[in-house]
Every structure is written in C-alpha cells, then in structure tokens.
Amino acid sequence: MRRDVFQAIADPVRRDIIALLAEQTMSINSIAEKFDISRPAISKHLKILEECDLISIHKQGRERYCLIKPKNLVPAFLWIDQYKILWEEKLDSFENYLNKLQSKTEQNE
Structure with missing residues (x-):
C-alpha cells in the first residue's frame, strides 16, 4: 500500500510520536512507554x-x-500554510465582531 505524509499525520498517536522524535532519537521501547496502548x-x-x-x-x-x-x-506544512491567510482573516473578523459586541455592552451599562 502506498502511503503519504497526510496519512501519517492523520492519526493523533502518530502526531504524538512525531513530536517525541522531533526532540530526540528514541528506542522503540522508549516510545512505547510513553503511551497507554x-x-x-x-x-x-x-x-x-x-x-x-x-x-x-x-x-x-x-x-x-x-x-x-x-x-x-x-509537503504537509506547505499544504496547511496555504490556508494560513484564510484562517487569519476569519480570526481577525471574529475578533472585530467580539470587540464590537463588547463596546455595545459597555455603552449600555
């Protein structure tokens, strides 16, 4: 079966293993000790x-x-990064909405 990076990062356990190995090389036994599986x-x-x-x-x-x-x-980073601007715009829009609500609430008090 041909697999790609997206299949690898799709599972939270594999993402956790990647995070562990990003810090240091580890034995299989050391990795296994970090999980309850x-x-x-x-x-x-x-x-x-x-x-x-x-x-x-x-x-x-x-x-x-x-x-x-x-x-x-x-490849996964590049794919995710292309949506960064979209996410930032949505979050900025939400922040502006919350600020307007807060201003209205403060004015009504």
Whole structure:
C-alpha cells in the first residue's frame, strides 16, 4: 500500500510520536512507554511512519532506534500554510465582531 505524509499525520498517536522524535532519537521501547496502548499498536504506527518516510529505524545492539526525517513533513506544512491567510482573516473578523459586541455592552451599562 502506498502511503503519504497526510496519512501519517492523520492519526493523533502518530502526531504524538512525531513530536517525541522531533526532540530526540528514541528506542522503540522508549516510545512505547510513553503511551497507554499496546506495544504491537505502537509498532504498527511506527511502521506507517516509516512507510511514509517520516522516520527511519536502525538497529544499535539489541535496540531499534527511530530517527525523524523532518524534511519529509514539508509537503504537509506547505499544504496547511496555504490556508494560513484564510484562517487569519476569519480570526481577525471574529475578533472585530467580539470587540464590537463588547463596546455595545459597555455603552449600555
């Protein structure tokens, strides 16, 4: 099955794993300890992240370590970034509306 970065970040557990690995390289066991789900479930999430080329897994002694590949998150960032202006306009509009309501409330007091 061909997977992409959007499938990888669609799941909150995988987003949390990405956040952990953004801070440091971790062993699979260390990652699994951070979650209240089974070790096989974590392994499945890691496999998907690896298939999407967002992490690499390498063996060091008896442990397997996961290393993030942050540049492969760029397509998702670029897609999301194109909507930044739209979101900012909507939030600014909402803020202006709230300010007008507050002004009317203060005038009526």
